[in-house]
Amino acid sequence: MIKTEISQNFTRKTLGLTILLSAAAMAFAQxxxxxxxxxxxxxxxxxxxxxxxxxxxxxxxxxxxxxxxxxxxxxxxxxxxxxxxxxxxxxxxxxxxxxxxxxxxxxxxxxLDPEQSATITPTQNIEGVTITATARPYRVELDKKTYDPSTDVISKGGNLQDVLQNVPSVSVDTDGTVSMRGNSNVRFLINGKPSALLGIDDGANALQSIPADQIERIEVITNPSSKFEASGTAGILNIILKKNKRVGFNGSVTGTVGYLPNTNLNTNLSWRRGNATWFVNGGGGYRENKGENNNYATFDNRGIAQQLLTSNAESENNNEMKNYNATAGLVYDFTDKTSANISISTRSFQGDSEGTVSTAMTYNGIDNSNTSTLYPLQKIRTTLGNNENKALQADFGVDHKIGDKGQNISVSVSLQKNQSEGINDITETRNGAYFRLDETLQNTENSTVIGKVDYELPLGENAKIEAGYRFDRNVNDYDYAVWNEGIVNPDFTSVTNYKEMFNAFYVQFKSRIGEKFAYQLGLRDEISKVDVDFRNLTSQEPAISKSYNNLFPSVFFSYDLAQNNQLLLNYSRRINRPRSWFLVPFNSYNDSDNIFSGNPDLNPSYVNSFELGYSLQKRKITLNPTLYFNHEEDETQMVNLYNFERQRFETKPYNIGNEQRYGLDLNFTYDPISWLKLMGNVDLFGYRSEGEFTYNSLVDGVATPVTLSFNGEGFSTRARLNTTFKVDRTFTMQLQGFFRGGQKTDTSKQDPMYALNFGASKTIWDGNGTFSFNIQDIFNTRNRTFYTFGEGFERKSYMQWMPRQFSLSFTYRFRQGDRVDQPRNKKDINSNAGGEDEMPPM
Missing domain, CATH: 2.60.130.10 (Aromatic compound dioxygenase)
Incomplete structure (x- = not known):
């Protein structure tokens, strides 16, 4: 309570100071x-x-x-x-x-003169030195890196997940999990804010439903400033979608076919006339994939002398997915100083799946000395599933320029609705005989309201103050039911209501000292409240309520060593709040041998992040090495245990302890000759974690507290190299290689992995048409082998999310406008929706 009052007083004083400085600095703005x-x-x-x-x-x-x-x-x-x-x-x-x-x-x-020319023809009466900003796939700014996927041939005709595989400092695992510098706690934003387009759980299916052709750029924010929300200890990936700005009617259409069966048709259309700009982006597609997941486990003897229990589970999944999406919007300039925008987005996803899990359990591989009739046991589980997800989002915004001194105020509101329903029928046989039919139903609904106000005040030629307020309200309803042979299972059938509310205030100041030194100081205050009410058929669990009030400072410095040669130093504090389903204590049942349940006692994790970077931009090379160090408190880890009483693996999140990550993240581009471009990313990192947790182990029906310690340290690497060959002005080929080193702790180990992709692009019809062809995972090596060492067991897991695939796409562009118009106000609909527009390099 005292902390809240202090924070509120601080916020009032900070906003008051901002208003006072606004009045004092009107005359100095540009x-x-x-x-x-x-x-x-x-x-x-x-x-x-x-x-x-x-x-x-x-x-x-x-x-x-x-x-x-x-x-x-x-x-x-x-x-x-x-x-x-x-x-x-x-x-x-x-x-x-x-x-x-x-x-x-x-x-x-x-x-421009061709490169072969001996001289440069300057404009009359103009002389001076060259200031370069080399056209590269990504550029480095004070608080983020911006990646432009337009030159990425390999992801043409693909989706957001395909694009992310080529983004510096970002990795996509075999199951679709996205991580930054090895940390999967990534916060996704669409146009600067959370979006219903990414689904309730930000899963791989949602990433696959956003076409690559609709992405304008991706902002990689490894150490976000106070202007951004504090969630996501790994950082933020801000996906900016396209909105055409040309005069007249313009657009493009892209069609894709591929194997595994994959078809997509997407379009981007816009019409600008007078003060109004209309735009429509949309499309749909169908794709199939198949995955493989094998687990081999050995257990200490349990009741039979000198016998070792082994379990070998092999599973194969085949999925069919259909997705449709559409966004329509209008930007209208009322005056030179005021514009408004509105957009409506919808997304629909439907998936049908068929999976088979075959499990063989024996003692010592045979049962000669096993007197139990249970072993050897051959279990086969066949799952037929259907999942549907629908999302609807409406965004409204107003930008207004105050006076003629450069002050701006932006107000935006986002209303979002998301619904997901999944049904599974699971048939199990044991030793060739029918055993049981299980049915599961999961229905999840989400409603979100986001309101933002952002204010900018230039102070003379070298400084600026930014301040703002943000309100978030999220409500999730989870309805989960399980039937065994038509009879409701009360232990798994549950209803949960999850509510969270956030109020955030921020203020930041950026300026320069002299010609070489620039800085940005920021502070964000987030007041959050989470209420969870859950119950199943057997009991009403005590509702939980969690409140947090935290300050999140950020500091950014840059120093110009020479032209296009900078040192960058920054710090920020972040939070990782438990995801909604991480707090729900009831079990999931899609696989009776592998159960997941949440932990109502889970608390947020906090991370202090430091970065020291160097940015060099020359005509043929850009170099951006960054040394980083992250210290995370109350780190959340998924703990995998084996329940011998119920003979199943159980996974649950716990606050383990502290973790430190440190390393060198190197991004570079190099154009040694006119027809060859190289873009690479190397991450050399070390890690150390230590802590402990306590859980209740069931032995003969008696719960016994067991405390386990976690200690792990090591060093690993990730590397990516993208090579682009320009055969001529219309034909380009691209080869992308990826390597991820192994990692090891006291309780787990992960083998290395590598993959190779290829793409080619041919432009025709004076640039109005483009054919693109790509092959993902040429050698079919993109898989994960993971080892778990637990109390009384060891398990080896192999997973392949999707095998080798290829696709062919064609893009046709049509346009009327010859002139590119910039909106009359500073921000377009994309930046306004999030209120977090690009900041020019300092």
Whole structure:
């Protein structure tokens, strides 16, 4: 209670200070103006994806950079003044124009000389040095990395999960689990906020339902600032979806076919006329996959002298999935200072699955000395399942520029609804004879309301204050039922209501000291409350209520060692709140040999994260090594135990103790020659964890407390290399290799894994059509082998989520507009929806 009052007083004082500074600094703010232009070659052909930089000679905070689109057009906003313009593109000589006066509404066409030319033809009366912002698949900013998937040939015609496999510092496991630097506690955002499009559980199915062609960029935020929510100890992946800005009617359509059977059809359409911009993104698809999961376990003798129980379970799953998605929106500029936006999104997913688990259990492999009629035991479980998920989301927002000094205020509201229903029929035979029919039903509903207010106040030419408030309310209802031979199983049938509410306030200040040093200081206060009410047919469990009030500071520093040569140092504090189903104590029953249950006593984990990075950007190479250290308190781990009384594995989350992770995360690009591009990521990391937990072990029906200690340390690596071969201007090939080293603790071990992918792309019809072909996992090696060492047992698990597959896609682009228009206000609908727009490099 005292902490809450202190936090509320602090928030009121902070917001009051912001308002006071706003009034004091109006006269020093800078208003930005729009600049549009086009880059061509000497034959007036457009130069696509050229880097365009407007660099202020004395204040880098005012500088900005962008890339040209397929038509060679670009648009950006800067404050009025004198700039140096730099343009770079592959196969062309760099262009430099110093002393360029910007007053607003600037429109020009710049022609580039081919790289073979001996001289550079400058614009008249312009001279100066080159300021480069090389066109790369990703760029480094003060508080994030931004990845552009437009050059990723391998994921063409694929989905978000395919794109993430090529994003620096990100790994996708064989079961679809996404991790950053080895930590799977990743927070996903769509356009800057949680989204119903990702489903209730942010699972692999949701990632597969978002087409790659609808993704504009991915922001990798390993150490988020105070402006972002504090959830996700690994960091944030912010997925920005496309919204076309060209005048007139424009769009593209992409169709894909592949094997394992895979068909998709997606489109992006937009129409801009006058003050209004309409856009529609949508599509659907069908795909099949099949997976394999084998478990081999050995147990200490249990009741029979010198006998060793072994269990060998082999499972195969075949799935058919259909997904449909659509987003429609409108951006309307009422005046030069005020615009509003509205968008509605829907997603539908349906999956049918068939799985077989064959389990052989014996003593010493035979039963010659086994007097029990139970062994040898051959169990076969066949599961027929159906799962449906529907999501609906509506977003509203208003942007308003206050006065003419650069102040902005944005207000947004997001309403989301998600429903998921899964049905499974499980038939089991034992030693060839029918044993039992089990049926399960899971129905989950989620309702979310998110409201945000964000305010920006420039303070002179070098500083800015940002402040805001965010409100989140989530309600989840879980209804789970199990029938054994038509009779309700009271131990597994349960109903749970989960409610969470968050109030968050943030303020951050960024500025420069001199020409080389920039900094950003932030503080976020999150007040959260969680209420869970659960019951099954046998008992009403005590409801739980958890409240947290935490401060999350963030600090970012950058120092310019030389041109395009920076040191970056930052710190932030994060939280990992238990997911809703992690708190529900009732068991899941899809596999009677492997049971999962939540832990109502689970508490949040907190992490302190430090990073020291270096950023080098040259014409042919970019280099971004980052040293990092994370210390996590009350770390949450999944603990796998064997219940000998009930003869099954049971998995449950516990707060184990503390964990430290440290390492070197190196990202680089290198263009040694005009037709060859290399992009790589190497993560060398160490880890150490220690702690203990206590659980109740059932022996002869008696619960006995058992305390287990966890200690693990080691060193491992992950590496990815993406090689792009440009055969000519219209034909590109790409080869991607991935390696993940093994890891080991006292209770587990994971074998190394590697995979190789291939892609090719051919452009036709003057750039209006593109064929793409790719093969995922050429050698069919993408699998996981995992060992678990528990109390009285050892288990080896093998898993392959999806075997080798290939696909062919075709994209057709149609467009009317020759000019790219920037919205009249600073933010477009995507950035406004989340309230967390891009910050220019400092």
């Amino acid at each position: 208003e930005k103006v729009s600049i549009t232009g086009k880059v061509t070659d000497k034959q007036n052909n457009p130069v696509a994806y050229a880097s365009v930089t407007y660099s202020h000679p004395t204040n880098k905070l005012l500088s900005d950079a962008t890339l040209t689109d397929e038509n060679g057009q670009y648009s950006l906003q800067v404050a009025p003044g004198v700039y140096t313009v730099g343009i770079e593109a592959i196969d062309f000589k760099p262009f430099t124009a110093a002393g360029r006066q910007v007053r607003g509404g600037t429109v020009e066409t710049i022609m």
